[in-house]
Each structure stands twice: as C-alpha cells, then as structure tokens.
Amino acid sequence: MAKNRNRGGVSYEDVDDAYLERRQLRRSAGWILLWALGVGAVISGEFSGWNLGLAAGGFWGLAIATVLMAIMYVCMVFSIAEMSSALPHAGGSYSFTRNAFGPFGGFLNGITDACEFVLTPAVIVYFIGSYLNTLEPLKGVPIPVWWVLFYVVFVGINIIGVELTLKFGLFITVMAASVLVIFYLGAIGKFDPALLTNIAPDPGQTAFLPKGFGGIFAALPYAIWFFLGIEQLPLAAEEAHDSGRDVPKALTWGIFTLLILAFLVLVLNSGVASGADGIGKSGAPLADGLQAVFGAGIFTSTLIVIAISGLIASFHTIIYGYGRVLFSLSRAGYLPRWLSLTGKYHTPALALILGGVIGLACAAAIQFAGKAVGAALLNMAVFAAVISYFLNMISYIQLKISRPDLPRPYQSPLGIPGAIIGAGLSLIALVACFADPGYRPGVWGVAIFLGAMILYFFLYSRRKLVSRAPEEENALLSYALQEIDQPDGLPR
Helix, strand or coil: CCEEEEECCEEEECCCHHHHHCCCCCCCECHHHHHHHHHHHHHHHHCCCCCHHHHHHHHHHHHHHHHHHHHHHHHHHHHHHHHHHHCCCCCCHHHHHHHHHHHHHHHHHHHHHHHHHHHHHHHHHHHHHHHHCCCHHHCCCCHHHHHHHHHHHHHHHHHHCHHHHHHHHHHHHHHHHHHHHHHHHHHHHHCCHHHHHCCCCCCCCCCCCCCCHHHHHHHHHHHHCCCCCHHHHHHHHHHECCHHHHHHHHHHHHHHHHHHHHHHHHHHHHCCCCHHHHHCCCCCHHHHHHHHHHCCCHHHHHHHHHHHHHHHHHHHHHHHHHHHHHHHHHHCCCCCHHHHCCHHHCCCHHHHHHHHHHHHHHHHHHHHCCCCHHHHHHHHHHHHHHHHHHHHHHHHHHHHHHCCCCCCCCCCCCHHHHHHHHHHHHHHHHHHCCCCHHHHHHHHHHHHHHHHHHHHHHHCHHHCEECCCHHHHHHHHHHHHHHHHCCCCCCC
16 A cells, blocks of 8 residues: 555555455445334334433423424434435545544544444343343343343344345334334323323422423433434445435434324323333333233233334344444544455444444443443433534534535535534533433543544554545545635645
8 A cells, every 4th residue: 555645634545446345335225224224223212211311300301301302303414414415425424524624523523423323232232131021931031141142133134234234124113113103092091191290309399390400401311312323324325225315315204203203202101100200210111101001911011022123123223323333434544444344245244243342341341330231321322422413513514614515415404503503402412411420430431432532543543544435535535626726725
C-alpha cells in the first residue's frame, strides 16, 4: 500500500481492488424488509425496559418524557432520512458526520453508534431471560444460560447472510406486533384508569407526579427505549435495492408505526395487572399484562412465548446494526481492518462475533457487580445513543449550510428548525442519563471508553485511513471539488 499525502491531520493509504472485494455487501432489501429492520430493532422497547420509567417518574412523568422523546426522534428520523438519501453508505451516522465535520467527527459518531448497538442486544437478551423465567418449566434455568444461547444462535443467523437476516426479521417483527395488537384488544376491557396513579408519592409530591418534576427528567432514558434503534436503518443503505428511495420511506413509516405502538403500550400496560406500581418493577411487563387480561392458562402462556419474539426481533436486528457499524469503521481504517472481512457470505462475521463477545462480557460484569443488569445496560446504551443523536442533528444542519448542492432525493419536512429542536432535546436526555446515582458508574464507564477510543484515533488510526472506502472517497471528492471552486479554502 502506498501512502497518500496528509489531509487535515490524517493520513490515507491507497488500497488495491482486492481490499474492497474482500469487504463487499450484497443488495437484498426493498423498503418493506427495511421497515421490518427498523421496527424490529425497536419493538423490544414495547415489551420491556420502558416500564422502569414508571418507577422513576410515575405514569404521567413517563408519559411527558415519552412525548418529549417522541418529538426528538421524529426530528432525528426526518434528518437522517434526508442525509441517508444523499449519502447512502453502510457507515450511516459515521458517514453523515464524516462529511459534515471531517474524520474525527465521523469517528466519534461511529464509535458512539458502535457502543449503542453493542450494548443494546445485551440489554435485550437480559429481558429475554426474564420473560423465559416466567414460564413454569423454565424457571430453574440460570438467566446467563439464555444469554449465551441466544447470542450464539442469532450471531450465527446474521453471519449466514443478509437476506436470511432481513426475511427472518420481517417474520418475527410481524409476530411481535400481532401479540401487541391482541394485548391491546384484550386490555381495553380490563383497563382501569386508577391503576395509572397507584404509585405512592414521595413526601410533598402528588399522585399525578409521585416523583415530582424531577421524575420526568429521570424517566427520559426509559422513554427513549420506546424508540431506540430506528436510527440504524441507514446502515443498510449498501444492501438496499434503491437506497435513495427505500431507506427514507422505511424510516418514516417505521417511526410512525413505533409512535402508535409505544403510546398504546404505555397507557394500556400501565392500566392493567398491578398498575403503574407493579408494572414499574417488573422484568416482564407485557407478560404480567397478558396474565392479568387473559388469566393463567395455555392461551396466555402461548402468547408469552410468542411475545418473546418481540425481544428476539430487536436482539436479532440490532446485532445486524453493530455488525455494520464495526464493518464500516474497519473498512475505512478507523478500526483494525480485519474486522471488515466479509468472506463467502458477504457478511462481516468477525465484527459480528466480536460485538457479541463484548456484549456478553458487559452483561456478566454488571451481574457480577450485583447491579440491576437490564437498567444499568439500558442507561449505558442510551448515553451512547444520545451523543450520536446530537451529532446527527448538527451534521444535518452543517450539511444543509455547507453543501446545499448535495443531491437529496428526499428532504426533511422539518428542515433545520427540526434538527435544532432534536439536538436540544438530545442534550437534555444526555444529562438525564446521570439522574440515577446507581447507574452512574456504568455511564461513566462508557464515557471513559469513548475517551480511550479518542486517544486511539489521535495516536494511531488517523494515520491508517483508507481513501477508497466509500464514505471517505465521497468526502474527499467533495473537498476536492470545494478546493477547485474555492482555491483559498482549507480542506478538512
């Protein structure tokens, strides 16, 4: 490999065609499969995790937090839909920020994405174990056994091929949504509004906001869990049939599907069984809701088994997400290049395996420390996610200003004002990740890891970048054209 000249503090290396041939993805998805990928990545949030916000802020505290975070996600989805149509690369968020703010900005967004998508399956697999342990024959099985089993099976499916991954994702997402619809229909008749406010208020507080206004703030990370993961859809751009059309369409349909599912679960699941008080402490809130609505028996047990498909859908599809993030960062040289080798299946097998090992290790470490595994990992994943969200929104603003001529087959109806609102809400959510002292060590752990990766970038990887990686090639071409138009301008 021959080195190119330095550009903006980084060094690029030329690679031959064989380098890229060993790092190819396969186009296999239309917008419906992509919709399933986006909704499937998130739908576990309707089954577990969100309910911890009831304990943090009460029903109305969580409801207000959910409205705020829904606004943030709508603003972000429209922004990344436009950017994905203009920059259809497997790097997703890394590609957007790379083009807006240069290599370091791209690396920072990519590595926070990687943290989010590696940690999120670890959260979900914890809840899968919790659901399985509600079934009588399986109550004696140690939950970590489920963790290992599910990682082995679903990392394996992701390795075998993207077409199988996406079709299985569609099937299991439809199954999960069907269970939710059955629950909604049954819960309407058993719904009791009084159960929404049955949490004993703290001294000086009311039943409406039992934790006070601070409870709204503390509930924000759990409200995010209703929607977290939809942003991974642009990672599939190089595997979509028509990325400029299919990815934005799947994103917009996906977020509105999730808005409907989230608010129905929030209201109906909190208003049955033991109400907000009991559901807020449950490891399997929908299972509790199904038992309250349909009673004990084979029908309810069958629904609970099928309900686990919702968790599996997200677990399966977010494994896809972290594989693509690690793949794109590796292909461009930001991470060790061996991670992006794809082999005969044209999937990043090594990246998928590494992410699974790290997720399992994090879950095991938190359990060994005696912490609440699900809630701790959730806060860690959300912390990384909202950093990425902020970077996405300011990248959108920068690209609208600095590259107005960039072809955009889809344009956000909210434009720059929407991105500004979304960026502000993401910063509020970032601070909220530190609201619970019990989970701060894990959040600080993610922050320390990000700091270590920044050092890695400046001390090593910035000298090892690959100019022919699609994300880098696009950005370098753009800067070259800017230099021609503005010869006195400085390249990033």
